[in-house]
Amino acid sequence: MTNRFPMPSNKTQMGxxxxxxxxxxxxxxxxxxxxxxxxxEGDQGPGRVGYAPPIxxxxxxxxxxAVLLRTVSSVENTxxxxxxxxxxxxxxxxxxxxxxxxxxxxxxxxxxxxxxxTAVAGGEAWECTNSWxxxxxxxxxxxxxxxxxxxxxxxxxxxxSLESLAAATNQTFAAQLSTTEARxxxxxxxxxxxxxxxxxPIVAYGTDAYIDPAVLNQEVDEDAVGLxxxxxxxxxxxxxxxxxxxxxxxxxxxxxxxxxLQTPAANSYVYNELEPTC
Numbered sequence: 337m338t339n340r341f342p343m344p345s346n347k348t349q350m351g352x353x354x355x356x357x358x359x360x361x362x363x364x365x366x367x368x369x370x371x372x373x374x375x376x377e378g379d380q381g382p383g384r385v386g387y388a389p390p391i392x393x394x395x396x397x398x399x400x401x402a403v404l405l406r407t408v409s410s411v412e413n414t415x416x417x418x419x420x421x422x423x424x425x426x427x428x429x430x431x432x433x434x435x436x437x438x439x440x441x442x443x444x445x446x447x448x449x450x451x452x453x454t455a456v457a458g459g460e461a462w463e464c465t466n467s468w469x470x471x472x473x474x475x476x477x478x479x480x481x482x483x484x485x486x487x488x489x490x491x492x493x494x495x496x497s498l499e500s501l502a503a504a505t506n507q508t509f510a511a512q513l514s515t516t517e518a519r520x521x522x523x524x525x526x527x528x529x530x531x532x533x534x535x536x537p538i539v540a541y542g543t544d545a546y547i548d549p550a551v552l553n554q555e556v557d558e559d560a561v562g563l564x565x566x567x568x569x570x571x572x573x574x575x576x577x578x579x580x581x582x583x584x585x586x587x588x589x590x591x592x593x594x595x596x597l598q599t600p601a602a603n604s605y606v607y608n609e610l611e612p613t614c
Contacts, residue, residue, distance in 0.1 A: 357540065368519070376611065397607040401518055402459025404509045405450045405604040408522065410466035411505050412447035415498045416440050418474055422494070427487045431600050435539060439532055446525045453518050464570045464614035468604035480584040482591050486561050491581040492540045496566045497581045497597050499533035502526075504576040530574060537566035563592070 396610045397403070419440050422434060450460030456611035465474075481490045537545040548567035550556050556564050563582055576599060582595035 348435050351393065355555065375527055388477075392603075397609050399602075399605060400459075400608070401457040401513055401515065401588065402454050403605055403607050404513055405454040405457060405518065406459060406462035406608070407456050407504060407600050407604070408509060408525070409450040409454065409462040409464070410464065410606045411469070411600065412443045412450065412475065414465040415502060416443050416447070416471050417470070418478070418479075418494065418498060421478060422491045424482075425487060425491070427489060429488070432488075432539060435536070439495070439499070442528055442532070449521055449525075457515075457518070459608050461608050462612070464538055466600070466604060466606065467613055473597065477581070477583065477595055480595075483585055484583060485585045486583075487550070488561075490542075492536060493563075493566065493581060493583055496533055496536045499529050499536065500579050501597045501599065503529035503533060503574070504579075507543075507574060508576050508599050526574075534568035537568050541565060550555045562590075 382402045419436050422428070423436060428436065447463075452460045453465065477494060480485055481494070484490050503526045506522040506529065510522035510526065513522060543565050545565060548571070549557065549571045551569065551572060558564060579597040581595045581597060582592050585597070586592050
C-alpha cells in the first residue's frame with residue numbers, strides 16, 4: 337500500500353515540527369536568561385502562555401428554598417422557550433408536535449407551582465428563562481440544529497436531554513429543600529419529567545427503544561444517521577449525572593457537535609438578589 341504521507345528524508349528541509357522544537361528551546365533558554373539577569377523588574381507572578389479570560393467567581397449570595405424554587409422555574413421556562421422555537425421550525429411530524437405541545441403545558445404548570453411555592457418561601461416567583469442556560473446552551477444548540485442535516489432527529493434528542501435534565505434538577509433539589517410541600521412538589525415534577533424522557537424515545541424509535549442494551553451489558557444500537565439511540569430506560573436507577581447530547585451536521589471527519597448538560601450549580605442559580613430579565 338502506498339504511503340500517502342511519506343516521512344521526510346535527511347535531505348528534507350526543516351519542517352514545522354522541527355521549527356517548533358527549535359523555537360521552544362530558544363524560548364526556554366531566553367526565559368532562563370531573563371530570569372537570571374540583573375535588575376529584573378516587573379510582575380513576580382508565574383508565567384502565562386496564551387490568553388484566557390479572567391475567571392468570574394459566582395456571587396456569594398445565600399441559597400435558600402426560594403433560590404432553589406426560582407431556579408427550577410427558570411429551567412422549566414427555558415425548556416418551554418426551546419420547545420416553542422422547535423415547533424416554529426416546522427420539521428416535526430404531527431404526532432411529535434402534539435407530544436411537544438403537551439410537554440409545554442406540563443412544564444408551564446410545574447413552573448407556576450414552583451412560583452407559588454417561591455412566594456410561600458418568602459421569595460418572588462421567577463417567570464423568565466435561565467439566562468445562563470440560554471446563553472451557554474440553548475443558543476449554540478439551536479444554531480447547530482439550524483444547520484443540521486437531521487433537524488427533526490436532533491430536536492427529539494434535545495427534548496430527551498432537556499427532560500432528563502429537568503428530572504435530574506428536581507430530583508437533586510428535592511434533597512435540598514427544607515419543607516415537605518416543596519420537596520413533594522420537586523419529586524412529583526421529577527417523576528413527570530422522567531416519564532417524558534422515557535416516552536420520547538418510544539415515539540421516535542418504537543418498541544425497540546424500551547431498554548438500553550448497555551443495562552444488560554450489550555452493544556448499544558445506532559440510529560439511522562449513526563448516532564447512539566435513545567432509550568426509555570437508559571440505566572438501572574435514575575441518574576443526576578452529566579447528559580451528553582450529540583447533534584448537528586457531521587464535519588469532514590464525520591464528527592458531530594457534542595454538548596454536555598448538567599444540573600444547575602452556583603453560577604446558574606436564580607438568586608433572590610437577581611432582577612427579572614424578561
